[in-house]
Amino acid sequence: MTTSFEVRDGVADESSATPAPALAARTRGLRKVYRSTVAVDQVDLDVPEGAVLGMLGPNGSGKTTTIRMLLGLVRPTEGEVELLGHAMPDGARHALPDVGALVEGPGFHPFLSGRDNLHRMAAAEPRLRASAIEQAVEDALERVGLSAAAHRRYRAYSLGMKQRLGLAGALLVPRRMVVLDEPTNGLDPSGTREIRKIIAELHADGVTVVVSSHLLAEVEATCTHVAVLHDGTVVAQGGLNELLESGSPGLLVSTPDGDKALDALRENRIPARLTPEGVRADLTTALAPKVVETLVHAGVEVHEVRRERTDLEDLFARLTQGESEPDGLSSVDAGGAA
Incomplete structure (x- = not known):
């Protein structure tokens, strides 16, 4: 991308002279059709290196299908996919060893223990020496908080424990990119706090993380970038703060x-209104420095100035033209097939 952020359908469109960041993954004109159903239509997605990208969208918006094409699990009907510098799916054997993924829930052998399941996964890791498997498994179990339950059979695990084990499998070896579905x-x-901590640690280490989630608060708390999908296409993407x-x-x-x-503001033709804390100045016709300068010159006592932000729930609802659920959360995909 050559813009700092992009929002379609009239929400915002702002250009920047900042050079485009290096990308860990990108798609162009991505399209996937299942018989007569268009699951993904002309998706142009950019995943900056080192970013934590949250993918949001209503049910059927195309999130999971896009992720599966990104990882080479599904071949696109049209378009291009590039992952860690390799064209997908043909470059999967070069890219995927550097990618850890938990997509559509973990799949393990129900009668094996958590530890034995991870040993089987570790044995298939091309960059993990046989002599290092034992330590890698124990480190991954400890990192996700499953050491005490590692001896138990997978079928006895709760849903949360199964998610932890899937995450442990994605973190068996150092990765350049980690993809997490719910x-x-x-x-x-x-x-949940532990998962936040792990994502923060990965981000601090320079790992690119892609998170698909229906929990808007979690995305807002953990992600640096957001991509919103609706009706199989990207309607907004970019830095979370800018959006x-x-x-x-x-x-x-x-x-x-x-x-x-x-x-003072109205005398200078700057739209404004009173708020409980002071005033809110409209920045559609004036820049922030001009507002502050006007107030200072008028002798107004200014205690604090901050840019007004919407929250992610409001932004999501506006972009997808959806309604909020009674519990306050927008109706977004909980990780099912899209």
Whole structure:
């Protein structure tokens, strides 16, 4: 991409002179048709190196299908896919050893223990020496908090424990990229915090992480970038902060001189309104420095200035033209086939 962020359908479209970042993965004109059903249609997706990208979308938006094509598990009907510099799916044997993935839930042998299941996975890792398998398995179990339950059969695991074991399998060896489909599914609050910590550690180590989730709060708490899919195409993508700020171009000014600030701004033809903390200035016709300069010159006591941001739930609802559920969460895909 040559823009710092991009939102389609009139939400925002802002250009930047900042050079485009290096990409860990990209798609162009990606399309997948199952008989008469178009699952993905002309998806152009950029995954910057070192980013934590959250993929969001309503049921049937194409998230899982896009991820499967990205990993070479499904061949596109049309378009191009590049993963870690390799064209997919033909370059899968070169790219996938550097990718850890948990897609559509983990699949393990029910009568084997968690530890034995990981040993089987580790034996298939092309870059893991046989002498290093034992330590790699124990390190992965400890990292996801399953050491104490590693001897138990997989069929006795709870949903959250199964998710942890799947994540452990993705982290058996150092990766350049990790793809997680609903990683917090079935986890209690403590487990969710642990997954957040692991994602933060991967990000700090420079690993690119792609997270598909229906928990908007989790995406907002863990991701640096977001891609929103709707009806099989990308309707918005870019840095999370830029996308949230683009939704409401306003400047919140905390001041005890609310009336005085309002008069000063309106005299300078800057739309504004009073708020409980002070005033909100509309930035559609004025830049933030101009607002602050106007207030200071008018002798207004300014305590704090901050850019107004929408939250991810509001942004998602606006982009997909959907309604929020009664519990306050938008209806997004919980990881089923798309």
